[in-house]
Amino acid sequence: MNILERLNKEKIMAMIRGVHPGVGDRTVEALVQGGIRFLEVTTNTEGVYTLVERWRKAYGRDLLIGVGTVLDAEMARQAIDAGAQFIVSPNLDEEVIAYGARNQVDVYPGVMTPTEIVRAVKAGAKAVKVFPTGSLGGAAYLKEIRAPLDHVPMIASGSVGLHNIREILEAGAFAVGIGGNLVNRHWIESGNFVAMQKLAQELVHIVTDLREVR
Structure with missing residues (x-):
């Protein structure tokens, strides 16, 4: 099963942005214990490439790790050198897609x-990130845009959380990217990683329910 097939099965990509390295390990552990199997670490996270290398070694069997907020080919190079298994961007940059393709690493560019x-x-993108999904209209926008383009795998990102993940997936999202609505900064600062793990479990349970229905 390749990365895209795995993502289609797991559905949830958790996004770590700006988390201090000192609490990064506990954050990832909570996500993994909650059943999350895809992690995007953004380039505006302190020590991002070191973190990716470390978490690849620690969670190689349990977690697929990519780098997000990749804005140009040089950032893509650094991400791949660090061991990124996929690349995510908030924008569409053909050079980044081409660089990923040359190195056999999927790139999921941001599109509207x-x-x-x-x-x-x-x-050459195998999937796209529809961003920001929430501001664009959420499930309604996704459903409309998929009508003529249902052959394109779309990862919904932006304002996705427990309150709307079901309707986003039912609207046809290939997968979802979830940042602050799961990797909650208040929980991290207060050390409440149990709450994060529990929320991850709830989100994964919804995905499991939908998979069984289908």
Whole structure:
């Protein structure tokens, strides 16, 4: 099973952004214990590449780890050198997609419009990140944009959480990216990693329910 097939099965990509390295390990442990199997670590996280290397070694069997907020080919190079198994961007940059393809690493670029989606696919993207899903209209927007483009795997990202993950997936999202609505900064600062683990379990349970229905 390749990375994209695994993502389609697991559905949830947790996003770590700006978490201090000192609490990063406990954050990842809570996510893994909660059943999360995909992790995106953004480049505006302190020590991102060192963290990716460390977590790849620690969770190689349990977690697929990528680098997010990759804005150009040089950042893509650093991410891949650190061991990123996939790359995520908030924008569409054909050079990043091409660099990933040359190194056999999937790139999921951020897109908003049908034009951007088609451009991304023509550039070689195997899936796209519809971002920011919440501001664009959530499940309703996703359902409408998929009508003519249902052959393109779409990862919904932006304002996705426990309150709407079910309807986002039912609208046809290939997977979802969840940041602060799961990797809750208040919980991290207060050391409440049990709450994060519990929420992860609830989100994974919804995915399991939907999988069984289908």
